[in-house]
């Protein structure tokens with residue numbers, strides 16, 4: 076275990092609660108920051124790792140599953156870990172404008188951290204393909220919000236071209252400092268479990284996060300045998316599965332709008348993680364994603380967004396195929412909050428509120444006791 080990672084979270088006095096000051100403060104020596112880097116933080120990180128035995132039981136597994144609940148970050152997704160680093164570095168360079176392409180969460184996070192840093196943020200979104208809550212976030216945080224008549228891959232191409240002009244700072248995960256910030260989630264998991272899991276499941280879109288987790292795990296155990304490291308299991312939606320198919324997808328489609336991506340920028344990073352960890356990448360259908368999404372909410376009281384549920388659908392698929400040995404320690408990243416996508420939630424729940432007169436008897440009748 077990396078010396079000091081765990082001890083930094085321990086209170087100096089038993090009655091004094093730990094004050095969490097964010098990812099940069101906590102992991103500065105593992106990040107590309109120096110004393111002169113201005114720290115732009117919303118106290119991201121330190122998210123709960125929750126054991127979900129009801130879910131495992133419901134899918135017939137015989138392993139221990141822990142969910143890293145990244146929805147508990149300030150803008151309700153894992154993006155904040157990388158964004159605190161990216162926006163801090165942008166401010167250090169005196170950038171006046173940060174820019175990103177996004178399927179929603181990156182834009183929400185960039186907009187929030189730019190607001191905090193008092194700099195401008197421009198976000199490029201695929202028009203009409205963004206979950207409602209994420210659009211609300213970008214608009215509320217005051218980002219210049221541009222909806223392009225095209226998909227995420229086209230938006231990212233334009234952003235990269237604009238980045239080359241030097242007029243704007245790109246804060247997509249093509250900016251390597253984003254990956255550095257995101258790797259801290261792997262540190263936290265190891266600190267929490269006291270070891271790495273045997274398997275780590277996560278959804279794959281632009282492939283930055285699988286790249287980041289693998290970097291985090293390998294750095295944490297740099298002094299140890301590779302046998303301490305987890306096998307990385309990534310899941311794409313079947314209509315947007317370029318890495319699984321081995322070719323870019325022109326018109327990616329899936330209900331999980333966060334991972335509707337046809338040509339991932341960090342493809343190589345994902346390939347490295349999969350190869351070095353003896354991992355696995357596969358695809359899950361929209362129906363499997365939505366079933367896992369609803370099962371988690373009902374079995375555990377945890378409401379994640381559809382993209383996160385792709386990892387859960389992957390776990391269900393592996394359980395059916397007997398790929399997870401009995402007694403394994405399994406982690407999965409729940410990348411974003413279910414409230415970001417109320418449209419899909421209401422459709423998937425498939426029920427409506429029962430409307431009754433404002434009378435006790437009428438309510439009792441509905442309760443049926």
Ligand code: F0G
Pocket residue numbers: 152154176177178179180181182248278279280281282283284285333334380382383410411
């Ligand atoms: N889950 C959620 C909720 C996401 O928002 C994303 C990516 C992913 C999973 C996939 O992560 O791209 O690192 O493989 N969202 C990006 C965005 C593309 O623009 O918000 P990845």
